[in-house]
Amino acid sequence: RVVMPPNKSNEYMVVANIADAIFADKEESPEGWQKALEYFSKRSVQMVSVTCTEKGYDVNIPQIDVDLSNGINSPKHIMAKIAVFVYHRYKNIGSPIALVSMDNCAENGLKFKNAVMTFAKEWIKRGFVETDFLKYLDDKVTFPSTMIDRITPRPSDKVQKMLENIGIDDMNIITTEKGTVIAPFVNTEHVSYLVIEDKFPNGRPDLEKVGVIFCDNPDDVARYEKMKVGACLNPNQTTLAIFGCLFNINYIYEVMSDPLCSELVYRQSYEESLPVVEHPGKIDPKEFLREVLKERLPNPNIPDTPARIITDTSQKVGVRYGNTIIAHGNKAKELKYIPFAIAGWCRYLMGIDDNGNLMNLNPTAKPPFNRWSPDHRLKELVNQVSQIKFGEPDTTKDKLHPILSDEGMFGVDLYKVGLGFKVERYFKDMISKIGAVREALESVLYEKGDLEGFCK
Structure with a gap:
């Protein structure tokens, strides 16, 4: 992570707290999919944060019809996948969990909840999941609202060269088939704010210690x-x-x-x-x-x-x-x-x-x-x-x-x-x-x- 204050005294940090990275897709990566299900079955998991841009919560699109028809088998839309993961948690341990949107959009918690509920309700109608799953979502799953603020532009060629010049290799910037620009680094500003609704039914880390503002x-x-x-x-x-x-x-x-x-x-x-x-x-x-x-x-x-x-x-x-x-x-x-x-x-x-x-x-x-x-x-x-x-x-x-x-x-x-x-x-x-x-x-x-x- 490259933090870039106005005085150009850049701060470099190797983000080393990521324990695992998986591709959670049942068809293209069965092992990754199974591992994701296993994580959601752990009682110790208190929260799952999601960053998928505002478009990711939009379920008023024709593309979700396949997921609605297939039920919990091989979901493709990210909200359908989240719904399956939570259903797996419900079936195996029934423990509460907080699903936290980290996307920069208004009422992100409500958008997240409505999207997951859309799949759950439709799957219930079609007989794919039990009616009690909806009660579980209402009683034991929360979708806290958040406000995230940190200007983080697309990865820059200049920053890539800067990192390579100080001896950090494999920093190539990649553009996906859908036009998303990704890289092994982020370039971001020196200012950040994170405000979260304090609604964590399975407990949470002491995020106040790192400056997070909690609201009731x-x-x-x-x-x-x-x-x-x-x-x-x-x-x-x-x-x-x-x-x-x-x-x-x-x-x-x-x-x-x-x-x-x-x-x-x-x-x-x-x-x-x-x-x-x-x-x-x-x-x-x-x-x-x-x-x-x-x-x-x-x-x-x-x-x-x-x-x-x-x-x-x-x-x-x-x-x-x-x-x-x-x-x-x-x-x-x-x-x-x-x-x-x-x-x-x-x-x-x-x-x-x-x-x-x-x-x-x-x-x-x-x-x-x-x-x-x-x-x-x-x-x-x-x-x-x-x-x-x-x-x-x-x-x-x-x-x-x-x-x-x-x-x-x-x-x-x-x-x-x-x-x-x-x-x-x-x-x-x-x-x-x-x-x-x-x-x-x-x-x-x-x-x-x-x-x-x-x-x-």
Whole structure:
């Protein structure tokens, strides 16, 4: 593990506490599968943590039909596998256990529980498992909510070379068939937070000793999560990523060094997001935000990219922007910087940067989709803006309406809160000519002649 603080005094740690690594697949690795079942049969196991990204908890997809039909035989989806492992524990020892999501998404404990329950309930209906299995899940299995915070970009070529130069071999970065980038090392920042709902029916380690914050209920965890994901960190990352892509800037810290971009996230944070944040308890939101804007996002040692951050933005805008809009209530129509960022995202969907050139954020994808980072709604969204012509703002017409009125995406219809047409106006300004995005950004920041700048 390479920890990379702003002063470039990197810290190297060999993570040597992993006792075993197995490939748990019944068909492709029977031995690994059996070993996983054995681990779940041990009474000493108190908790199992899972990191599979937010997509991993999505069971509203056709791919799970095979697992629903096959029952506990040869599951493929990760949630189906977890359900089988827990069923095996139920059948063999019946001991309680905590299943802990370590993924960076809202209500991760609830998402985890709902996914496992989906398989359990359907298998009960089809006669694959006993009805009492559901009672076991309700009474003896918990799914604590968590808030995880540590910026950990994809493995960097620069870090690989750095490790090789100090004599550490076999650090090759691998891209899987599905496009996942993995390596024997992680490069991460110097700051980390972990908040967990204290709901462990079989006991737990004394994680307080290493700085973990425990909460009594999921609502307490949610306040930390909303502070981070909905206000102080993730919205700023998304805004920087949007304009980093449009300005063809390679790294987040470089976007943060752009005076206009940094001014935008400062104003977005202090004028629009922070005022509606509820203090979570043990982390002060103002200090957390200061650390984000002054230390973490400008960190030149973190190789994080706009292309990575902007991935799957359609799944994120509701939490990162929508919740703040909703929190402002009747005053939402007065917001300026969040709707400007949303307009920037719509402008990004055109796949053309501020210099008028086609973007190339995902070189391994087939054209034209190499122009954007992956997003599960990419084709649909790109199609909705496809008739809008760069340099001809009037072609916008009502083309953005299906996007901006999508309550499923934003959590709110932006037209109903008085922001839809404002976003459209910003968007039209951004497509008028080469350099229009930067010109529009400067205009929205300094329209009142305030040349001092908030972040100064």
